[in-house]
Amino acid sequence: MNFAIIIPIYNVEPYLKQCLDSVIHQTYQNLQIILVDDGSTDQSFEIAYEYFQKDQRISIIQKPNGGLSQARNVGMDYLMSLTPPPTDYTVYAHSKPFAPDYIHFLDSDDWFELDCIEKCAEIFASHPQVDIVWHEHSWFLEEIQKKDTTSIWPKIKLLKGYAYPPEQIFAQMCTRHFNFAWQGAFRSEFAHQVRFIEGIEFEDVAYGMMLFSCAKLIYLSDQRLMCYRIRPNSICQRTLTKDPNLIPTYAPYMQVLIDAFGGDFKKAKFYSFFYADCINIIKTHQWILEKEIEEENPALASELRSFLAFRALVFIFSRKHWFGSIDPYKTQEMCDQIQSYGYKPNALRIQIQILLHKFEGFNIRVFLREKIPFIYIPLRSIKRLIYSLFVSDRIRS
Known part of the structure; x- marks a missing residue:
């Protein structure tokens, strides 16, 4: 069972090493690690290349800035051989990519718990009909350097640790807010069907609804398998x-x-x-x-x-x-x-x-x-x- 981790990178020099360390040291090692440098102007690419040189599983796509959605789409295209990279992209790879079994996104200022992919793999192996694993995560409050484990699940009146069809999950949510991108792993064939909308904020709203509508069963895990960093100058948290x-x-x-x-x-x-x-x-x-x-x-x-x-x-x-x-x-x-x-x-x-x-x-x-x-x-x-x-x-x- 092979997992691909797609990590868009843009000007995250202070955080990138922690992110990449959490991926290369996963307890589950059968990984393809796709780093998409989206035109960084700091030392992010140099850090990514340093990791590329020491880990054969890492590939880097260096491209002009096009935004988070485009970077994620480029990563999926590269893995699934959907379209060849444009001439102004540079690809650094130890071997040719191949379609993985599952894909998990990770933002470059966040990090995985070390058993994140192992836990996802165990769920997929024990529940072969499951198409998506949706897991919990923790917050890291950058300004006060504190980890927060307050539950961030949308209020869903369903027991965790079971798989449900998407219509049941949506029906049992006690809120009408929903988004999904890096909150779990999904079957790679969905990359052929669902794309991130480029050039907008909140790109994970439509993407999440379209992705879930492709699935037959979605597993709800209450395990906190990654940490989401909240920093003032991120895309979502930028001060107005x-x-x-x-x-x-x-x-x-x-x-x-x-x-x-x-x-x-x-x-x-x-x-x-x-x-x-x-x-x-x-x-x-x-x-x-x-x-x-x-x-x-x-x-x-x-x-x-x-x-x-x-x-x-x-x-x-x-x-x-x-x-x-x-x-x-x-x-x-x-x-x-x-x-x-x-x-x-x-x-x-x-x-x-x-x-x-x-x-x-x-x-x-x-x-x-x-x-x-x-x-x-x-x-x-x-x-x-x-x-x-x-x-x-x-x-x-």
């Missing part, structure tokens, strides 16, 4: 500020938006989020239609549409007027397209969704039971009823 000294260099496309908004980085960043949500909804909806999921698995199609409805109501229709007439990516046309799919704006629904979203991390049942038990009621049932009335209604094609 107007300070030009803090404008990220990782995504050249951001400069176009910053110029469009008169140098206001904060507004440009929020617009980038908004655009990403529009693209995620449109692409996932089109995927449902193209793959005929409605006909083959109506329950799964219904759950996916429910997630898209949530994102449309909370992140699109409640924010579409934030940016005035400045609309370089024509998101207002995208909003009209989303409405044409049947995801309709509704003021009452929007307010309810925003309210539910704000209270998702607050355990009101515990609060009522402890503070005012005489009015304690099963609020989860009420919340689910509200979801069923205002979110989970069937959306037309």
Whole structure:
């Protein structure tokens, strides 16, 4: 059983050695390690090449900057021989790549626990029908140098340590937020079917829904098999500020938006989020239609549409007027397209969704039971009823 680890790299000099050490010292050794240097301007490539020289399992693809999604896609293309590398890419390899049995992504500022791949391999070996292993992870808070083991699982009312079909997992989530990229391993043949959307934030939203829709069974493991570093200058955690000294260099496309908004980085960043949500909804909806999921698995199609409805109501229709007439990516046309799919704006629904979203991390049942038990009621049932009335209604094609 061979695993491929795909690691996109961009300007992570302080963290890369810890990441690569955690991979080359895995207790499970049957690995292909694909490093995709996405145009780093620090010493990241030199560090990667140092590891390449001492480990025969490592290959490096050095390419111009194209973003995280493109780097992951390039890694899959290289492994699966889907497309030859462009002429402006440089490949360093000890041998020709081959299609692995499973793929696991890892971001270059995070790290694996040393038994991560061994645990995944054991699950796949003992559950041959499983297509995806979705495992837990820890947080590492860079600013205070502290590891946090607070559970980060989306609230799923299913026992861990078992495999379930994707429609059951989606149906039992107590939140409408979902993303998946580096949180587990999956069968490599899915790399032929599912791609990351390039040029957007939150690329793991649509990717996760499309990937899970390919699977027959997904194994939920409560083992913490990797650590996710939260640092202020990462792609996801970059401070939203107007300070030009803090404008990220990782995504050249951001400069176009910053110029469009008169140098206001904060507004440009929020617009980038908004655009990403529009693209995620449109692409996932089109995927449902193209793959005929409605006909083959109506329950799964219904759950996916429910997630898209949530994102449309909370992140699109409640924010579409934030940016005035400045609309370089024509998101207002995208909003009209989303409405044409049947995801309709509704003021009452929007307010309810925003309210539910704000209270998702607050355990009101515990609060009522402890503070005012005489009015304690099963609020989860009420919340689910509200979801069923205002979110989970069937959306037309």
